[in-house]
Amino acid sequence: MSDTTLHVPGAAPYDVIVGHGLAGRLPGILGESVERVAVLFGGDLGALADGVVEVLVEHYDVLALGLPIGERAKTAAVAADCWEALGEAGFTRSDAVVTIGGGATTDLGGFVAATWLRGVRVVHLPTTVLGMVDAAVGGKTGINTGAGKNLVGAFHEPTGVLCDLSLLESLPREELVSGLGEVVKCGFIADPAILDLVETHDPASLTPSSAVLRELIERSIQVKIDVVVGDLKERGGADGHPGREVLNYGHTLAHAIERTSDYSVRHGEAVAIGCVYVAEVAARAGLLDPSVVERHRSAFARVGLPTSYSAASFDDLHAAMKMDKKARGSQIRLLVLEDVGRPRVLAGPAEGDLRAAYSAIGGAA
Numbered sequence: 001m002s003d004t005t006l007h008v009p010g011a012a013p014y015d016v017i018v019g020h021g022l023a024g025r026l027p028g029i030l031g032e033s034v035e036r037v038a039v040l041f042g043g044d045l046g047a048l049a050d051g052v053v054e055v056l057v058e059h060y061d062v063l064a065l066g067l068p069i070g071e072r073a074k075t076a077a078v079a080a081d082c083w084e085a086l087g088e089a090g091f092t093r094s095d096a097v098v099t100i101g102g103g104a105t106t107d108l109g110g111f112v113a114a115t116w117l118r119g120v121r122v123v124h125l126p127t128t129v130l131g132m133v134d135a136a137v138g139g140k141t142g143i144n145t146g147a148g149k150n151l152v153g154a155f156h157e158p159t160g161v162l163c164d165l166s167l168l169e170s171l172p173r174e175e176l177v178s179g180l181g182e183v184v185k186c187g188f189i190a191d192p193a194i195l196d197l198v199e200t201h202d203p204a205s206l207t208p209s210s211a212v213l214r215e216l217i218e219r220s221i222q223v224k225i226d227v228v229v230g231d232l233k234e235r236g237g238a239d240g241h242p243g244r245e246v247l248n249y250g251h252t253l254a255h256a257i258e259r260t261s262d263y264s265v266r267h268g269e270a271v272a273i274g275c276v277y278v279a280e281v282a283a284r285a286g287l288l289d290p291s292v293v294e295r296h297r298s299a300f301a302r303v304g305l306p307t308s309y310s311a312a313s314f315d316d317l318h319a320a321m322k323m324d325k326k327a328r329g330s331q332i333r334l335l336v337l338e339d340v341g342r343p344r345v346l347a348g349p350a351e352g353d354l355r356a357a358y359s360a361i362g363g364a365a
């Protein structure tokens with residue numbers, strides 16, 4: 001099957017390419033003015049990085065940097081190590097960063113590229129479903145702090161994104177399933193065809209080589225592109241649409257779960273729980289029909305994702321939710337749905353509704 005090119009228009013347009021064996025495209029995307037390329041890769045993905053480095057060394061001086069695995073890469077200390085390495089290797093504004101890994105790697109690598117010399121080119125090669133459909137696209141980069149998830153970061157759009165589906169072959173099943181959390185989220189916020197595909201296909205058939213997984217990935221990328229081209233910096237959309245905040249559906253509780261569990265819950269799993277939770281809140285606020293809440297439970301559960309949570313107290317999660325970037329002052333703001341594809345912001349939800357919704361997903365309120 002041929003490659004698919006999904007174009008991201010804007011002031012600095014770029015393409016997201018989905019296909020197989022895409023590393024050979026890198027020199028064409030990076031361009032001729034680049035002399036040095038830093039390859040930032042997930043520390044357990046050396047074999048995948050080797051194939052990319054082999055292509056790059058034909059054209060550039062390559063600095064390969066293995067990062068701590070997963071979320072442990074998203075720290076100020078790791079970013080500082082990368083800055084030191086770029087400095088020692090003499091990276092200038094005409095040089096570039098290439099990331100190879102999951103969303104944690106593209107977030108950290110994107111942040112390093114955003115901050116080095118106030119911004120150098122970055123091309124992402126996401127190696128997880130979640131990285132392909134979400135983290136590598138749209139220019140959000142960031143690291144965590146003790147106070148919470150992604151609290152330091154920058155908007156820095158990539159020069160290109162290469163989603164090589166062959167790289168998913170080695171991805172553990174639970175990581176693939178985690179990525180489906182963001183896919184199903186896209187179904188609820190904007191593309192009901194995603195929900196239909198999930199509801200009508202055997203979840204076991206969603207393998208890296210399957211046509212249906214590819215369609216789910218491409219549809220989700222298109223949802224993300226459509227949102228970010230309208231509101232790149234999350235300032236709000238037109239005509240009352242929440243804009244980029246729509247992509248944060250389910251994330252207020254999700255990030256609180258990740259942080260209070262010391263990142264032992266995968267991001268996509270936390271998003272699944274967070275979406276069911278916020279649907280419960282919306283139902284209690286009289287905004288969402290209970291049948292749509294049940295559709296949340298069944299769609300996420302069907303692909304193997306959790307829909308309940310009880311490992312933290314409501315008070316701890318509530319405190320963590322106040323660090324959400326959508327909050328203003330001491331007021332929590334939630335992205336909720338009035339129906340599939342009908343998002344809106346609910347500012348200052350009643351604390352009783354927040355507690356009752358936690359109880360409805362299995363927690364002790």
Ligand SMILES: NC(=O)c1ccc[n+]([C@@H]2O[C@H](COP(=O)([O-])OP(=O)(O)OC[C@H]3O[C@@H](n4cnc5c(N)ncnc54)[C@H](O)[C@@H]3O)[C@@H](O)[C@H]2O)c1
Pocket residue numbers: 042043044045069070071074101102103104105107127128129130131134135136137138139140141142150167168169170171172175178179267268
């Ligand atoms: N910037 C954004 O817009 C955005 C969007 C969504 C999520 N995120 C961030 O992305 C992160 C989650 O990303 P993730 O789910 O990809 O997790 P991850 O990056 O932590 O990777 C999960 C695990 O899979 C391994 N792995 C990755 N690719 C592999 C492969 N092909 N074969 C074998 N193992 C592989 C990794 O080494 C890691 O151990 C979170 O930090 C989240 O906040 C960012």
Ligand SMILES: O=C(O)C(=O)C[C@@H](O)[C@H](O)[C@H](O)COP(=O)(O)O
Pocket residue numbers: 134138140149150182244245247248251325
């Ligand atoms: O791209 C966005 O915008 C998103 O909100 C996508 C989310 O899936 C992603 O997890 C993002 O990193 C969350 O951003 P944050 O601003 O809440 O940290």
Ligand SMILES: [Zn+2]
Pocket residue numbers: 134182251267271
């Ligand atoms: Zn997310």
